[in-house]
Amino acid sequence: MKKIAVFGSTGSIGTQTLEIVARHPDRLTAVLLTCRKSLEKLREQIRIFHPEAVAVESAADAASLAQEFPQLKVFSGNGAQIEAAKTIEYDVMLNALVGIAGLAPTMAAIETRTKKTKGDGSSGLMIALANKETLVAGGRLVTGAARRADVSIVPVDSEHSAIFQCLAGNERNDLSKIILTASGGPFREHTEEQMEKVTVKDALAHPNWDMGAKITIDSASMINKAFEIIEAKWLFGLTAQQIDVLVHPKSIVHSMVCFRDGAMLAQLGLPSMKVPISYALFYPERPTTGVGQADLASASPLEFYEPSGFAARSLNLAYRVLRESDEKGYDSPAIVLNGADEALTALFLEEKIAFTQIVSTLEKMLDAHEPRPITTLEEIFLIDAQARAEALRIATAPIAYHRDR
């Protein structure tokens, strides 16, 4: 029986993870659920899954839960997720937290295992990672700590899971490069002029995937794919030259691996997160998920394009970041990119900046940033906070705004 801690249990990935847990009561049990504020949904999940503990943000919510569920251990406050990550025993951390908030709990989980090891010598911990920021901002620290503690990190997103699935049964040395596919978002065929006029409503309408607001905007701006490039570096130990992106509007091919013998493997399917979640939880097994099979004859033709225009401009942010990281070991630019993007996306959602200002501001910030190496979580949080403040300042300064138009 695998004990699962679901960080971010009330979001889209968390909910689907619990549906998979419900499908396999003989093999999976949810021992810890965490969320920020969706108390009603959490209550419902507690009634169904009987976790040992939960973590919520506010003390009032915690008190209310403690009263209703006397057996339940309840963590609350700013450090609740980290505290829960350190205290509760689990075999799998499913990290579906949103934003940079996902980083510290992952690190806490890994650090508890540097001391404990299971009978077979392994740490007994697998991190099923749906939180991009953990690796985008903390890639070197997190993967280094995980390696030392023998903690495995398995991707839970459609593209990196596709790569992970294609690599199974192959030797890592034989990989020559990977190709991440990108739907190209709703603005794939927009002119520069049209891009200037994109509204929040336009940007929230993703053609293939139904996701949260932040990631949907990131998909529309292609910044999401830029983050996936950085994530892929850390998950699979790649350099910038080994990571290509192809625009594939139908999102049937979820990503591909090219091997040095000339063979390519691709993972395909309907756009459902249940497949990557289930694959991470049961790897290398593939029990049924209730997800149907893609019909290639109906989906035909499948198109692939080199990224160009706006898409290429967004992806270039990632390649700039990776070059510093690959060549000099300087990881601060990724933290700037990530923190600034969170701030800029929020500003766009509040209709305070234009859509194109997200990318143009990120470019300006990378231009101005002095790359440096990162050795502690504290440095990450400091650079992150500075980047948010700086993004706000640049993007909302009247003169900068006019220059962008």
Next chain:
Amino acid sequence: MKKIAVFGSTGSIGTQTLEIVARHPDRLTAVLLTCRKSLEKLREQIRIFHPEAVAVESAADAASLAQEFPQLKVFSGNGAQIEAAKTIEYDVMLNALVGIAGLAPTMAAIETRTKKTKGDGSSGLMIALANKETLVAGGRLVTGAARRADVSIVPVDSEHSAIFQCLAGNERNDLSKIILTASGGPFREHTEEQMEKVTVKDALAHPNWDMGAKITIDSASMINKAFEIIEAKWLFGLTAQQIDVLVHPKSIVHSMVCFRDGAMLAQLGLPSMKVPISYALFYPERPTTGVGQADLASASPLEFYEPSGFAARSLNLAYRVLRESDEKGYDSPAIVLNGADEALTALFLEEKIAFTQIVSTLEKMLDAHEPRPITTLEEIFLIDAQARAEALRIATAPIAYHRDR
């Protein structure tokens, strides 16, 4: 150092196999080469690869080789390939023989291993199979004998190798079905009327692959894909319901596996046989082959169609054969199909019958055939010989010919 016996060393697959051997002199050595009559090419191969033995058809050729290469063991005559398969020691039999002639040497190789086993308990033999007829005509016998002797059979053709590559790292139980891709051949968009007028020259012009005459005609008639359906049954232990075919004119996706979790894996690449040959020889490693990477953006769009018309009619021959095999264990129809097709293809190449008569005659023969189980190689050869004679009789009888027009 792996000892390779190359059966059919002077053909297209044999030649490419030896190119791979030449690329890895530290890991592979060719100990046995066989061919029918291409004596000049064989001589050249002997000079380069210094095999321990060769097998040829005629006694005169054998005598000439024995004189030129005094150290060389030379087998000749009708039973030369079988004798060589039994006598020489090798780790891999690369079987690239053409037609039903490939069956008996495979069986001979397996049978020698029922007695010998290596230190680790395995038979120490792998059969890299490029000869379709071994499994089409002898599937149950060959796979049964191989299982008992712990001999592994690994496919060396583009489609089945693709399936094999997609299955690596996955559990066999999780497979739900496979999808073999088919280029659809040069007549994919022909009307019935156009099909009647197909010439030998038309049929020999395959759009994507450069292969021998028999397999090129089989590709044009889609009978090759029918055989691949039957082969897939035996290689991967599938039923007719688990084997689909999609027409994919560009032959970039070589085949696919659908798993029960909803995921699909596909293997893609340029049309080169070196990838499947190398994968079979080095599995699960993938050393460089000199084959470049497919460029999906240039190849885009990739199209997939359900087989229809003439293609569906040819494939239906395989499904008819498999139903008897799956449901009753009767394997004789596959032998009829295979033997008759060899005879009919030869007749078509001699311009004695029309192209459409290949499939129409095969249909008539399956209609008239009484399916039965097969327990010995001798039965296979008898049914094969009868099917050839019967195909000749039906196809060249004036009245049958006129009925087909």
